[in-house]
Amino acid sequence: MPQNNDLGNQYFQDLLSRSFFQKSSKDESRFVMHDLINDLAQVVAGDICSKLEGNKQQKFSNRTRHSSYVISRFDTMKKFEAFNQVKSLRTFLPLGLSGAHLTNVVLVDLLPRLGYLRVLSLSGYRITELPDIFENLKHLRYLNLSGTLIKCLPDSLCTLYHLETLLLKMCFKLQKLPSKMGNLVKLYYLDIRGANLIEKMPFGIDKLTNLQRLSDFIVGKGDGHHIKELKYLSNLKGDFRLSGLENVNGQDAGEAKLNEKQGIDRLVLHWSKKFEKDSRNKEDEEWVLDSLCPPKELEQLVIENYGGAKFSTWIADSSFENMLSLELRNCKNCKSLPSIASMPNWEEWDPCEGDEQASKFPSLRELSIKECPHLLGRLPTHLQSLQKLVIYECRRLAVTFLKCVSLQNISKFDISAEKALLRLANSENFNISHWKELKSLSQNGLSLVGHRFITIADCPQLVSLETEERLQLDKIPGVESLEIVDCERLNRLPEVLHAFTFLTRKNF
Numbered sequence: 427m428p429q430n431n432d433l434g435n436q437y438f439q440d441l442l443s444r445s446f447f448q449k450s451s452k453d454e455s456r457f458v459m460h461d462l463i464n465d466l467a468q469v470v471a472g473d474i475c476s477k478l479e480g481n482k483q484q485k486f487s488n489r490t491r492h493s494s495y496v497i498s499r500f501d502t503m504k505k506f507e508a509f510n511q512v513k514s515l516r517t518f519l520p521l522g523l524s525g526a527h528l529t530n531v532v533l534v535d536l537l538p539r540l541g542y543l544r545v546l547s548l549s550g551y552r553i554t555e556l557p558d559i560f561e562n563l564k565h566l567r568y569l570n571l572s573g574t575l576i577k578c579l580p581d582s583l584c585t586l587y588h589l590e591t592l593l594l595k596m597c598f599k600l601q602k603l604p605s606k607m608g609n610l611v612k613l614y615y616l617d618i619r620g621a622n623l624i625e626k627m628p629f630g631i632d633k634l635t636n637l638q639r640l641s642d643f644i645v646g647k648g649d650g651h652h653i654k655e656l657k658y659l660s661n662l663k664g665d666f667r668l669s670g671l672e673n674v675n676g677q678d679a680g681e682a683k684l685n686e687k688q689g690i691d692r693l694v695l696h697w698s699k700k701f702e703k704d705s706r707n708k709e710d711e712e713w714v715l716d717s718l719c720p721p722k723e724l725e726q727l728v729i730e731n732y733g734g735a736k737f738s739t740w741i742a743d744s745s746f747e748n749m750l751s752l753e754l755r756n757c758k759n760c761k762s763l764p765s766i767a768s769m770p771n772w773e774e775w776d777p778c779e780g781d782e783q784a785s786k787f788p789s790l791r792e793l794s795i796k797e798c799p800h801l802l803g804r805l806p807t808h809l810q811s812l813q814k815l816v817i818y819e820c821r822r823l824a825v826t827f828l829k830c831v832s833l834q835n836i837s838k839f840d841i842s843a844e845k846a847l848l849r850l851a852n853s854e855n856f857n858i859s860h861w862k863e864l865k866s867l868s869q870n871g872l873s874l875v876g877h878r879f880i881t882i883a884d885c886p887q888l889v890s891l892e893t894e895e896r897l898q899l900d901k902i903p904g905v906e907s908l909e910i911v912d913c914e915r916l917n918r919l920p921e922v923l924h925a926f927t928f929l930t931r932k933n934f
Contacts, residue, residue, distance in 0.1 A: 431614060484508040492517035497550060503531045517545040524550035524573050538562040549573050558582045567591065575599045584609045596620035608633035615639040632658040639663065645670035654681035663689025669696035672706060676713030685719045692726040699731050699756065706733045708759055726751040735759050859883040866890045883911040892920055
């Protein structure tokens with residue numbers, strides 16, 4: 427039997443397929459109703475669903491169960507007089523504007539009287555403190571405090587035994603979660619993305635066995651063994667970020683049983699950005715990474731600030747046949763790329779060793795490696811579906827694409843501070859920046875031919891672009907923008923470029 431949230435999604439998808447809803451033309455993650463459908467829905471709902479219209483005087487029926495309104499810059503008590511006769515409201519849903527102010531009377535007077543509320547959102551209001559109101563809101567299933575300025579949550583929140591969804595996204599000021607979070611045994615969704623002041627998870631998270639969506643699990647300093655609480659959260663799915671891994675040892679990491687959480691499709695493994703020699707041990711971090719082998723169903727993997735010198739062998743395991751994306755960010759101590767076998771479903775970056783004639787990554791669309799200054803290795807040569815290439819601060823990485831025919835479809839090329847031999851045809855965006863040693867494009871296999879938007883910036887040794895023979899006007903008809911910035915030794919351009927009115931030159 428499907429769970430309520432899965433059943434609700436099925437109903438929504440069914441209505442979408444019948445054109446009851448339509449995707450917003452402004453934001454594909456949102457949906458809208460056609461005006462006629464909206465009018466019909468209001469007639470059918472009658473007094474059960476009501477909405478506040480601006481700041482005009484209104485009065486809700488005592489039959490009203492669900493209410494919504496568009497947030498104003500300052501929402502005073504007068505706006506909420508419409509709720510005076512409402513005794514059994516189930517939904518209190520402000521929409522729209524963020525950074526607005528809400529009168530404190532709503533928090534201390536109105537909300538405590540709405541004891542039948544199931545859905546409560548205060549998202550976007552500049553609330554700095556919440557009164558202890560939740561003892562009066564025992565029936566809450568959904569609570570959204572995202573984007574507020576609260577620093578702490580009242581203890582009474584942990585008495586919401588029916589709460590299923592708690593959203594604290596982008597609560598920049600929030601310093602910690604309540605100590606008795608383990609009481610929320612029906613919690614299904616906990617989102618703390620962007621609440622970056624939270625330094626650790628409270629004890630008892632292992633009791634939340636119904637959790638399916640947990641955005642982050644933060645391991646605090648001295649609390650490394652608490653990562654073992656993840657062992658009991660077997661229903662996790664979707665995106666999951668595990669941070670504070672510099673505080674964990676390999677044995678405890680293995681107890682988290684990440685490999686058993688088959689619903690996770692995107693995993694972020696995050697270590698601290700601080701790489702002090704006395705606090706980071708390469709061997710320990712390699713052990714931790716070895717112990718955090720994810721489920722074989724994983725589609726996307728991100729490794730951030732990892733301090734080990736090598737990657738785990740499980741990264742190269744071909745049994746991860748659903749893998750689409752691998753990102754390595756700021757892995758400053760890594761000296762070698764994992765050698766990965768055939769993974770035909772990958773759409774984003776992968777290094778490859780082996781038979782150069784084999785097209786092992788026919789679906790690979792995006793390749794991105796950033797801030798890995800000690801990384802050694804080479805990248806694949808046959809990437810016929812590649813659309814985006816980004817290499818940043820990887821000074822020792824060999825980036826060689828000799829088979830230019832395999833890169834006909836590339837749409838973005840971005841190389842910063844690298845030694846490269848690249849011949850890319852028909853790319854849309856061509857961007858070279860901060861390449862201190864670059865003296866000539868053509869001598870490094872680079873060309874202006876075949877690109878629409880070209881930027882060359884901060885290349886102080888650059889003295890020439892291309893020969894006159896290569897840059898004939900009929901060979902570069904598709905160029906729409908050429909910008910050259912801070913290339914002080916480049917004192918002349920090929921004659922043909924003077925015919926272009928769109929050329930932007932700065933400091934060269």
